[in-house]
Amino acid sequence: MSEHDPNCLFCKIVAGQIPSRKVYEDDDVFAFHDIHPWAPVHFLMIPKKHISSMAQLGAGHEALMGRMMVLAPQLALQEGCSPYPEGGFRMVCNTGVEGGQEVHHLHWHVMGGQRPWLRG
């Protein structure tokens, strides 16, 4: 699997070829605001390297996925979600066409604020 897919929208966002409103970046993870938010707080967390979806995950991805899960609540608070339990957030990872995935670079939607469940 190539680290970067030149035809992938989110790989282009990671590379800065398409602008985005960045939420977070480290060596392995990138997060940015969704261009069509479904909730008052709505950002996407992605691995920097191209992984098409959760269907491609294997044992070698456990540390990366674990880091993303631990990062999510920190970034949710940073982006304005209210604290648990009154606040909180919702995470969605659409996988494959029947899972509703439109962009085929693995991404977690992190949504918060009032009524983040209106879609999805």
Ligand code: 5GP
């Ligand atoms: P999916 O349906 O694949 O789970 O979600 C893809 C998400 O990417 C959608 O919520 C859509 O609004 C978002 N999106 C698509 N194109 C862009 C873009 O160019 N920039 C940003 N920031 N988000 C995008």
Ligand code: ZN
């Ligand atoms: Zn990609």
